[in-house]
Amino acid sequence: MEIHVDKDACVGCGLCVKDCPMNVYELQNNVSVAVRPNNCMGCLSCHEICPAQALEHRGIYAARRHYIDIKVCEMLRKVV
Amino acid sequence: MSAGYIDEMHEAFHSDLVYRSEDIPLECSPKPREMEQTLHGVMKLNGLVIRSLEEIAGRGANAVTYRAGKKFGHEVAKYFQKREDVEGALHELSDLLRGQYSFEVWKPEDKETFIIEENGETFIYLVFHDCIVRQTLRRNGLEQGGPLCQTLFGYVVGAIEEITGRKAKLEIVHTGPNACLKKLILK
Ligand code: SF4
Ligand code: SF4
DSSP states (O other), X not given: OEEEEOTTTOOOOXXXXXXXXXXXXXXXXXXXXXXXXXXXXOOXXXXXXXXXXXXXXXSOOOOOOOSSXXXXXXXXXXXX | OOHHHHHHHHHHTOOOOOOOTTOOOOSOSSOGGGGHHHXXXXXXXXXXXXXXXXXXHTTHHHHHXXXXXXXXXXXXXXXXXXXXXXHHHHHHHHHHXXXXXXXXXXXXXXXXXXXXXXXXXXXXXXXXXXXXXHHHHHHHTOOTTSHHHHHHHHHHHHHHHHHHSSOEEEEEEEEOSSOEEEEEEEO
């Protein structure tokens, strides 16, 4: 697993450090660093909690998303 | 009720299809896209059932759904090959769950093997990726880890017990939006 933290976007809140069950992140000089990327099991809790959207995972399995409404997506596509 | 309305209804349910009793449908109908409304309806209904069950039964709701799931797991796995080895049992389980749930065996990097022995316990970590329960909970804005998750727990435990003939227990380690980590404890 490759994890990238956007250093410019990260606000150093440490939420990802606290939330990750696998202790993947550490705060270094007020910026999150993925120190144990091989311990990541791809839950994406860190993405959900990061207020700065500073995280990127590569090589992750994206679970099927049935809860998203196709019609809502179609409407959104028209405006976005 | 007007005659026009009745005619309209009759028309909606009439076709020129010739159906023979021996015809076996070769594909799902209607197309998955047209099933979306049905799927969302089922997810909404399940969410409401679970929410009401929690309101009435409180913490007891977990015991009810766990037991229901376990019975279902035993019932379904009855027809699967009996396996004594855990790996074989997990293969069977993965076939059993296909389409609704997918999982993989996982270990943290400091562990040598997938079967871990720690504090007198033998266990295996399972990462659940695709999960219809998670989708249902998110569709309804419900928290993960509650009674609906217990149904899946019971189901997995029931199926593993049925396939291996050994007692098992499943614990939630973490629930996330894309995957959940569970610990399968073997007894
Ligand atoms: S995806 Fe989950 S396990 Fe991986 S870094 Fe984020 S919170 Fe940790
Ligand atoms: S949650 Fe986001 S902003 Fe906060 S420390 Fe982690 S990466 Fe930085």
